[in-house]
Amino acid sequence: MTSASAPLPRAPKVGGRILDAQLHLMDRQVLDHDGVPVTTVDDLEVSGPALDVEIAPGSPAPVITALLTGSVLGTRIFGGRPPSSRLIRIPWKDVAEVGVVVRLGVKGEPLDASWVERWVRDKIIARIPGGSHDPR
Amino acid sequence: MDPGLSRGLEARVLVNAARARAAGWRARSCRKRLYGGMALAGLVLLTACSGGTSHSVSTAVKDSSSAVATARIALRQDMDGKLTRAATSTTLDDELKEIQTSRSTVLKLSPATPEDRDTQKQALDVLDQCAAGFATARAALATNDGGNPSLPDGDKALAGAQDALKQLEDKVGSK
Amino acid sequence: MKRLLGVALGILTAIGGFVDIGDLVTNAVVGSRFGLSLVWVVAVGVVGICLFANMSGRVAAVSGRATFEVIRERLGARAGLANLAASFLINLMTVTAEIGGIALSLQLASSVDYLLWIPVAAVAVWLVIWRVRFSIMENVTGLLGLTLVIFAVAVFLLKPDWGALAGQLAPTVPQQETFWSYSYYAIALFGAAMTPYEVFFFSSGAVEEKWSVKDLAQSRINVLVGFPLGGLLSVSIAVCAAIVLLPAGVSVTSLSQVVLPVAEGAGKLGLAFVLVGMVAATFGAALETTLSSGYTLAQFFGWSWGKFRRPAQAARFHLSMIVCLLVGMAVLATGVDPVLVTEYSVVFSAIALPLTYLPILIVANDPQYMGEHVNGRVVNVLGMVFLVIILVASIAAIPLMIVTGAGS
Numbered sequence: 001m002t003s004a005s006a007p008l009p010r011a012p013k014v015g016g017r018i019l020d021a022q023l024h025l026m027d028r029q030v031l032d033h034d035g036v037p038v039t040t041v042d043d044l045e046v047s048g049p050a051l052d053v054e055i056a057p058g059s060p061a062p063v064i065t066a067l068l069t070g071s072v073l074g075t076r077i078f079g080g081r082p083p084s085s086r087l088i089r090i091p092w093k094d095v096a097e098v099g100v101v102v103r104l105g106v107k108g109e110p111l112d113a114s115w116v117e118r119w120v121r122d123k124i125i126a127r128i129p130g131g132s133h134d135p136r
Numbered sequence: 137m138d139p140g141l142s143r144g145l146e147a148r149v150l151v152n153a154a155r156a157r158a159a160g161w162r163a164r165s166c167r168k169r170l171y172g173g174m175a176l177a178g179l180v181l182l183t184a185c186s187g188g189t190s191h192s193v194s195t196a197v198k199d200s201s202s203a204v205a206t207a208r209i210a211l212r213q214d215m216d217g218k219l220t221r222a223a224t225s226t227t228l229d230d231e232l233k234e235i236q237t238s239r240s241t242v243l244k245l246s247p248a249t250p251e252d253r254d255t256q257k258q259a260l261d262v263l264d265q266c267a268a269g270f271a272t273a274r275a276a277l278a279t280n281d282g283g284n285p286s287l288p289d290g291d292k293a294l295a296g297a298q299d300a301l302k303q304l305e306d307k308v309g310s311k
Numbered sequence: 312m313k314r315l316l317g318v319a320l321g322i323l324t325a326i327g328g329f330v331d332i333g334d335l336v337t338n339a340v341v342g343s344r345f346g347l348s349l350v351w352v353v354a355v356g357v358v359g360i361c362l363f364a365n366m367s368g369r370v371a372a373v374s375g376r377a378t379f380e381v382i383r384e385r386l387g388a389r390a391g392l393a394n395l396a397a398s399f400l401i402n403l404m405t406v407t408a409e410i411g412g413i414a415l416s417l418q419l420a421s422s423v424d425y426l427l428w429i430p431v432a433a434v435a436v437w438l439v440i441w442r443v444r445f446s447i448m449e450n451v452t453g454l455l456g457l458t459l460v461i462f463a464v465a466v467f468l469l470k471p472d473w474g475a476l477a478g479q480l481a482p483t484v485p486q487q488e489t490f491w492s493y494s495y496y497a498i499a500l501f502g503a504a505m506t507p508y509e510v511f512f513f514s515s516g517a518v519e520e521k522w523s524v525k526d527l528a529q530s531r532i533n534v535l536v537g538f539p540l541g542g543l544l545s546v547s548i549a550v551c552a553a554i555v556l557l558p559a560g561v562s563v564t565s566l567s568q569v570v571l572p573v574a575e576g577a578g579k580l581g582l583a584f585v586l587v588g589m590v591a592a593t594f595g596a597a598l599e600t601t602l603s604s605g606y607t608l609a610q611f612f613g614w615s616w617g618k619f620r621r622p623a624q625a626a627r628f629h630l631s632m633i634v635c636l637l638v639g640m641a642v643l644a645t646g647v648d649p650v651l652v653t654e655y656s657v658v659f660s661a662i663a664l665p666l667t668y669l670p671i672l673i674v675a676n677d678p679q680y681m682g683e684h685v686n687g688r689v690v691n692v693l694g695m696v697f698l699v700i701i702l703v704a705s706i707a708a709i710p711l712m713i714v715t716g717a718g719s
Binding site: 195198199201202203205206208209210213217218219220221222223225226227230231234 | 421422560561562567571574578579582719
């Protein structure tokens, strides 16, 4: 962690909207392209050099590669870090719009992030009579 | 891709806010501990001050007289045709439970002095009288009009119990 | 004409839905022990719930985001989770109390032991959540709950000495009670009036019924007219107890005592009304709290939720509610007194109040969510005042609980 007292160099000018990762992405609701909730942004995955590696001047700025969900929420709150293979990713290219919610441009149903929902539905809820009854 | 990196980014971006928040949390949890300590001290003080047997007995007596008074209201309303049988019997059951709770509290006391033992004995006698009153009232309700005992009998038994409770309350209260 | 009917229906539902087991028990206990000296707390609580229910309804209608999504987004994952844990546990306690309330009311009507009614009540609650449409569920329980108006009618039928009653209104501690138990019950009453689940439910309900900005006027009327009248209803419970039970030296410890004043004033017919009202009110509240526990979990974790979806399309939401009902049933099956659970649940609600109300106040001021519908200055000032009151109540609750031995 950098010391708060040391002034950071001024950020380079960028075109377009500026998003604060913490303020506008983290912990926001994720909806699929039909407006069905998929998950919440539990963490972000960012490209770039590994930790503790000296960053060479002139190397490209890191970019967000994926929204993360699943067990990463637990490790974010209680510490630790799940192995990379256990992360559930929603690739950034699937993100269509960032507003009050993060909207995806794809259907949520087949995503990895929906597997618990699918499991609960297929194994429990759909088996109870009336489980697929439309309330309206 | 290293997930730690993303956390690192989050941490760096938010280092100031996070520190402020952490400080706030710390202050708050300290305050909570302080209040907890104060409350605990208060509790210790209270248990030290509460007069053991006579305090417990007077609480039990107060609860029981509330229960007997309720039962009498319910019986009177039943006789006036204002209350259904189901509601009356439920009320009697509820209040009998209250008497039983009081009785077992008093029974579990371990009085240290002869006076306290005396108080406990008297309280148990009175609470037994209450329970007997409830038994009469419930029997009256079960025999369903005109039988023996009748509802007025039940009310009379409860009224007797109420008087006894009143006397005991005055006696324990005056100590 | 149809619009007018809609407004009337909304108001009536708000009145009938205001009272739950917490209000029934706490008001009767307070009326029988403190007379009318704590009525002012209900008034304060009603102003507070109007203010914040309105605010959360507005946030939900304008942004389409329900309260707990907002709470997580504002507090972050860690503080959000702590908040979720506290709110959820208290909500679960309230679910338990409401199911117990249904069972106790049914026992009063039938004299069949309440333990036998508990599974019946829980299954009925689940069936309604599983099958019945949101608006029907809301309106039916709300309208049936309106029969609790009998408490207000009973006040007049009892022909009290109005002058003496008015004299009790001054906020003073009665002789036989201590200042500490007076304060403890003030907080309990405040918690009963402002229970957080009402806000979760209100905002999620706005999303369920797809409110938009143009529905705001309707919701404001519902809240501003319905809740105060509902508050009046809950005060009349206290008044009834103060007229009949206080002079007889009865302090309320069971639900059967709550109905005695109505029977005194209005006889068997009144008793029938009050029993229907109590079953409807506790049943409605059981639905609301069960849904609220599903809402809070689903909104925190970003699951698909809502009664407007088929259960299969909100699987985790429905599963979590089933689990909550099972837990509530298991707790009651231990034989713990539902009235006691209720008394604790309202006090713990008071403790958790700031957790719910602070994030709402913050988001209602956020132009990204609210656009031009951010809070006005008057609302903000009132909101801040209430936040202070809520904080004081929340901090004082546990010490008072210990000092008074939970009000005994």
